[in-house]
Amino acid sequence: MTQGKIIRFIKNWTLLVALCVGCIVYLTFAYLPPLEPVGDFVGPKLVSLLPVVIFVMLYMTFCKIDMHNFRPRTWHFLLQLVRTGLSGLVVLIIVLFPHADPDTKVVLEGIFICVICPTAAAAAVVTEKLGGSIATMTVYMIIANCFTVVIIPAFFPLVERNANITFLMSAMMVLERVLRVLILPLILGLLTQRLLPRVVAWVKRVPNAPFYLWSFNLSIIMGLATQTLIHSPLHGWAMSLLIFLPLLVCILLFSIGKWVGHFWGPQARIDAGQALGQKNNVVGIWLILHFLNPLVIIAPCAYVVWQNILNALQIWYKKKYGELKW
Numbered sequence: 001m002t003q004g005k006i007i008r009f010i011k012n013w014t015l016l017v018a019l020c021v022g023c024i025v026y027l028t029f030a031y032l033p034p035l036e037p038v039g040d041f042v043g044p045k046l047v048s049l050l051p052v053v054i055f056v057m058l059y060m061t062f063c064k065i066d067m068h069n070f071r072p073r074t075w076h077f078l079l080q081l082v083r084t085g086l087s088g089l090v091v092l093i094i095v096l097f098p099h100a101d102p103d104t105k106v107v108l109e110g111i112f113i114c115v116i117c118p119t120a121a122a123a124a125v126v127t128e129k130l131g132g133s134i135a136t137m138t139v140y141m142i143i144a145n146c147f148t149v150v151i152i153p154a155f156f157p158l159v160e161r162n163a164n165i166t167f168l169m170s171a172m173m174v175l176e177r178v179l180r181v182l183i184l185p186l187i188l189g190l191l192t193q194r195l196l197p198r199v200v201a202w203v204k205r206v207p208n209a210p211f212y213l214w215s216f217n218l219s220i221i222m223g224l225a226t227q228t229l230i231h232s233p234l235h236g237w238a239m240s241l242l243i244f245l246p247l248l249v250c251i252l253l254f255s256i257g258k259w260v261g262h263f264w265g266p267q268a269r270i271d272a273g274q275a276l277g278q279k280n281n282v283v284g285i286w287l288i289l290h291f292l293n294p295l296v297i298i299a300p301c302a303y304v305v306w307q308n309i310l311n312a313l314q315i316w317y318k319k320k321y322g323e324l325k326w
Helices: 003-012 014-031 033-062 074-096 102-116 123-129 134-159 167-195 197-205 209-231 236-264 266-277 281-291 294-321
Strands: none
Touching: 003 014, 003 294, 014 033, 014 209, 014 294, 033 123, 033 134, 033 167, 033 209, 074 102, 074 134, 074 236, 074 266, 102 134, 102 236, 102 281, 102 294, 123 134, 123 209, 123 266, 123 294, 134 167, 134 266, 134 281, 167 197, 209 294, 236 266, 236 294, 266 294, 281 294
16 A cells, blocks of 8 residues: 555544554553553653543534534423433433442443433534534533533432432532533633634635544543453453443434534535534533443443544545435
């Protein structure tokens, strides 16, 4: 394969390449004895970079935001009803089978986390790549996080009877994340548009920079996911379900979002699919580590992989055919 073909392949399949790089790099530094000390030192440093890279990525994205589209849409609220309804359905199943064996409960809680998580901050970056609206997605993310403040404290006591999570605790957690990861870069991006047009012009000259920053973060996340899967004590059918059921959930959420959005046109179809399907599983992982069985963490990690594989396929199809059929 020539150098040009390699570069073209990486550009066409950036997200998949990022997933593979994250997995390979983790395995290399975790299982080659001479490199283990380097991995132990550098790994945590890279993880600490995740929020910084997300901030920069969103700031550059918001420098290009179109304020004319910065308003709520009907489908924003319809998707919240869908998300709440699906979360409630999983909770109902958990409540109806209170004496299920531990493995079954872990699997059900994993599906619950995959459904209830709000939209990922990177959704705006991927949506732009697919031809959607940054502004519309940003408004949706704000609305989704507001709903999260309500539905998490409403559902969690039913999912885990011993979960000591209060409304105020949940509200402050979500508010802190929204302010730091979403609102602050949004405000800075809008101020930059108004006060620093040269900076905006420079950002527009490197339109793919936020996408490549997200790919860098994705490699780190994939390394963490690989570590989680390898060191999990689960095995057999429970492990298989935690890995592959998130794929079915991912396809279902993307499909429902696209179906709801298509009533408002092709662009809304793209926006709504990403809005419902691309999840902020960092919130889910935080909730699991604090309130649920830590083994549940496999499900959101698997979901991260599946949603980015689907996004990679969508981006490839959009580049090849100029539009999305799904």
